[in-house]
Amino acid sequence: MYVAVKGGEKAIDNAHKWLDEKRRGDLDVAELEVSQIREQLALGVNRVMAEGSLYDPDLAALAIKQSRGDLIEAIFLIRAYRTTLARFGNTLPIRTETMSCIRRISATFKDAPGGQILGPTFDYTHRLLDFKLAAEGETKHLAPANHELAGHLPHITSYLNKEDIIQTEPNTNEPPQDLTRQPLELPAGRDLRLQALTRGDEGFILGMAYSTQRGYGRNHPFVGELRVGDVVVEMEIPELGFSIEIGEIEVTECETVNQFTGSKTQAPQFTRGYGLVFGHSERKSIAMALLDRALRWQELGEDNVGVPAQDEEFVLYHSDNIQATGFLEHIKLPHYVDFQSELELIRKLRRDVQSNAHEVSEQ
Amino acid sequence: MNEYNFAYLDEQTKRMIRRAILKGLAVPGYQVPFASREMPMPYGWGTGGVQVSAATLTPDDTFKVIDQGADDTTNAISIRKFFEKTAGVQVTEKTSDATVIQTRHRIPETELSEDQILVYQVPIPEPLRFLEPSEVETRKMHALEEYGLMHVKLYEDISRHGAIATSYAYPVKVEGRYVMDPSPIPKFDNPKMEMAAIQLFGAGREQRIYALPPFTKVVSLDFDDYPFEASKADHSCEICGASHTYLDEVIVDDDGNRIFVCSDTDYCATHASKPQEAAE
Secondary structure, three states, X not given: OOOOOOOHHHHHHHHHHHHXXXXXXXXXXXXXXXXXXXXXXXXHHHHHHHHHOOOOHHXXXXXXXXXXXXHHXXXXXXXXXXXXXXXOOOEOOOOHHHOEEEEEEOOOOOOOOOOOEOOOOOOOOOOOOOHXXXXXXXXXXXXXXXXXXXXXXXXXXXXXXXXXXXXXXXOXXXXXXXXXXXXXXXXXXXXXXXXXXXXXXXXXXXXXXXXXXXXXXOOOOEEXXXXXXXXXXXXXXXXXXXXXXEEEEEEEEEEEXXXXXXXXXXXXXXXXXXXXXXXOOHHHHHHHXXXXXXXXXXXXXXXXXXXXXXXXXXXXXXXXXXXXXXXXXXXXXXXXXXXXXXXXXXXXXXXXXXXXXXXXXXX | OOOOEOOXXXXXXXXXXXXXXXXXXXXXXXXXXXXXXXXOOOOOOXXXXXXXXXXXXXXXXXXXXXXXXEOOOHHHHHHHHHHHHHOOOEEOOOHHHOOEEEEEOOOOOOOOOOOOEEEEEOOOOOOOOOOOOOHHHHHHHHHOOOOHHHHHHHHHHHHHHOXXXXXXXXXXXXXXXXXXXXXXXXXXXXXXXXXXXXXEEEEOOOOEEEEEOOOOOEEEOOEOOEOOOOOOOOOOOOOOOOOXXXXXXXXXXXXXXXXXXXXXXXXXXXXXXXXXXXXX
């Protein structure tokens, strides 16, 4: 007998309850506090802020808790919340040269004014599991590190600017387009591309950037500079007529120095790629800079060699993990109406072929 | 739920969506780009339809949601609950009582009237997408009314299979101008698209809205010698006996025996009580 598929509503409610239970896990284990996530899983929080396009460590930490640690799900929660926020103005462009750096390195110069600041990095750690961390916790071993912050470090590329051996970015003074308020239309300007890259999926951006290093659109990047730290956010208040500081955010900025262009009449110059990401996120900002550079082929008079990293439409349409995961996972939804029509079609086509074959064999 | 504006979206966003809808109605079948917002359900799960519904609903509306023709499929329930919560509108399962109907993959069997709006959820709005992956190219093709590629595809189907091998999301031509994707409805539903109600199509992830005003001419693409045919399973509904509705095939036991039932649950329930009428 056919049993109607009623009761979907009850099933959903129960699924949600079960999910809550699963999220909490074993009740004998202490519950995570949002502040613990914010402080101790900060790089995850940073990724959620960057790809969620909303700078709020507390909300990002809450989203991670609510999503059971599924960062894409957490990013989704933040995006859905962000949608509901009214936009009441724009800030002035942040000035990264005024950053209080916790880290600032250059791979192009051994030393530069301000020096190399290693900061809190995994780079030279040996990736050995620290079983002590599991056994004893951490507090006992903490020896205070030297936390001196360096402010107002000039950008390394500004030294190349002085010699005119790197291409300068024209200041258009045009207000940038906004990916979250206008439909993406192609060809997109660099402003839109950079927005898409900074909120794009870290894995996707990394993979695309990696592909340029392996020969799919190689552009010979050097990390001119990578800096991490806090910058001041300012906003012009119309009623006041001047700008005031409304807060500070942590960002990671990467400028790459890339292969040069030039011709018989035009002296060769280095070119740049640019990455800027919320929070401490080195992998993402370097990858972003490489990919930004690859996408600039037209502007810099290079050939389109037909690689994915040069294809703006390919990159921009597939970098957003919320779009991607939604569309990918929607195939879990019922499709039985469409499948039914496919069933009928394939049966009909098979019937036709079989009767044809029958006729042939009778002849 | 006072933390959110009526129907979730803020008024500026709704105005932006309404503009796109009006433009869509003015140019039937043309895909209007709009600044789709992130919604609290995933892309691919009806965010386009939800945004169109949010911009369309008023507090006096009665809202119905179907998925695969049914009101009680999980995602239909989820979307209906969303608007119950954020807009506080009346909801119904009865097609004739609804003023706004959001649908995925079906057009209701009950004929719609001029005071109703049908909102489709659209996954891929571009009918040419699987022939040409680039959006830049397909927009050009629409602008130049260059639809030869589509006809070649249909022709190749016939030469390979002896029939047009598209059974759902079957492309249509609107008012003799734009080739349009009707969303993944079975081709059985295509002829119903010339209807009294307004039809709005929302594709959230792809940031497109398009529309059909009432009684717009909608022609399913075909050839003179291979005319379009709205097909369905050659059975009657096991529950209500209807012979002219789209049917789902349901496997009922371990031996793989199957029965056929209406995919439109409201239609089926209404006519199960009056079987003569349905069998007409």
